Amino acid sequence: MAIYLDNHATTRLDSRVLEAMLPWLTEHYGNAGSATHGMGRLAREKVEEARADFAECIGAEPREIVFTSGATESNNLAILGLAARPGRRSAGTLAQGGHVLTLATEHPAVLDPLEHLERAGCTVTRLPVEPQTGPGVPGRVDLAALAAALTPATFLVSVMLANNEIGTLQEIPAIARIVHAQGALLHVDCAQALGRVPVAVDALGADLASFSGHKFHGPKGVGALYVRRRERVVRLEARQFGGGQERGLRSGTLDVPGLVGMAAAAGVAVAGMGEEVPRLESLRNRLWQRLSARIEGIALNGPKLEDRNARLVNNLNVRVPGIDGQSLLATVANVAAAAGDDLAVSSGSACSSESPRPSHVLLALGLGEDLARASLRFGLSRFTQEEEIDRAAALIARGIDQLRNL
Ligand SMILES: Cc1ncc(COP(=O)(O)O)c(C=O)c1O
Structure with a gap:
């Protein structure tokens, strides 16, 4: 067995998801970037439908969704793209400093791009979490410690919603209030959360949030980055260049069947x-x-x-x-x-x-x-x-x- x-x-891929994907793997194989013919336009329409469906699952607007290859890419784009954007809150260029706050228990897809930023001149603080034997919730960050670690140069705080090893859920809405009071932005890695805990970007207070299709019975190699475009408008610098897809933020031919599958999987997960x-x-x-x-x-x-x-x-x-x-x-x-x-x-x-x-x-x-x-x-x-x-x-x-x- x-x-x-x-x-x-x-x-495992849900059979309902496979069913939604199949026509886009076989019959309708147009490139969503080909605007000059019907097959391309059909693919584009389907992409926009998937974008709207996925956005609805997390309480976002369709224009706030950037399709990616998974949570690793979403995390990298969020962190490196924000740090590289001129005019961000802290000093003008990376080499001039700027501070990012995260937790020691984040996924390598957050910790490693932050290490890269550190080598490029940023200061990175990795906060400890409540120990297993502590009086609080094991794996949680202490909110007072988080508030105390913010500095005027902090432009980003990256904290996952649900830990992929020990399952600890962080108090994201409270963290968001602290982070925003300091004028910094909050990135939330939601890879493990969708379908298991409510994920609504407004309730969380997330400015950036990462998702991965294969964590909720969708296909591998497809994900999304939520980029807030209301109240606090988040501007990112692209990290990958080419055909200008996804508003220039993520060049590369869109994986139409993959993102149709991810949107279908998110719908099934949230409804269930x-x-x-x-x-x-x-x-x-x-x-x-x-x-x-x-x-x-x-x-x-x-x-x-x-x-x-x-x-x-x-x-x-x-x-x-x-x-x-x-x-x-x-x-x-x-x-x-x-x-x-x-x-x-x-x-x-x-x-x-x-x-x-x-x-x-x-x-x-x-x-x-x-x-x-x-x-x-x-x-x-x-x-x-x-x-x-x-x-x-x-x-x-x-x-x-x-x-x-x-
Ligand atoms: C919390 C978390 N973030 C990011 C990732 C990376 O996701 P992906 O496989 O979509 O790149 C994972 C997957 O292990 C994860 O659990």
Whole structure:
């Protein structure tokens, strides 16, 4: 049996999404940039329909949506595009400084472009988060600390809505109020959030927000950047040049089937939240109950499961003290294979799962390297079934028994 519990890495394409995409892969293959013939114009109309549909899902206006290749590109365009725009709030050019604030637990698709900015002359502050053992919500940034870290040179604050490893939900509306009071702009990486928590750009107070189709049962390689064009009008400098698509902000032939799929997937995800959220929560809690009943000493990484406002409903992250974390994933995979199963779980974000380094998110929670390595991340989805949860818990418990008996 294939048990897929790695839905923070990517999700299965929904058949309704595939159906919406198919005609645009086969019959209607015109280039949305070709205005001189009907096939091109048809593609353009479909792109604008998808833009309006996607915008509606996040409470935006269609003109505020820039289609991209995914959240990595959206994050890069938001951060590098804002920093490069002359006339931004802080000193005129990058080399003259300017300050950006982010969290230590952000995705590499935020941290790495910020490191690039730092090399180019910006100052970057990476705020710590509440430790696992702290009195507050593990993984959350302290609002007073955030306010205190803003300086007159701060032009951007980048904070994710939902963490892709430990599921921590940040208090984005409160953060937005603090950031805007200082005259800076707020970028929110929403890659893990759509369809699992309400994402309305006005309620969040986001000026820039990143999305990725394959995180909510849409296709891979397509995403969107929300760029606010009301009240606070955000101006970005393009980072990629060519045919001038997407108002010159993102040149390159549009992936019509991909963005039709992403818009369809967003529609299904947002419309289904009422039913899906309690179902995911109950499955996720079942997984934790099964694991904690069988595995002695197992502990939760991230916020309490019952704290609904603090943790993504489809996320579980656990640590198992006293085992060799280096062999954890391989042992679990071997146990599953011996039982004729293929169990997909991970130790952290997909981008870092091949590297031997422990998760920077778990280290930021104050876990030591050994415990960070001896951790497992689970992401559930609309396709996850109860029997998969029970089977996964049994396989993992068996794997941990094996490791402990070594
Ligand atoms: C929070 C977050 N941001 C950004 C990304 C990158 O998204 P994409 O795969 O669309 O480039 C991911 C995916 O792992 C993510 O979880």
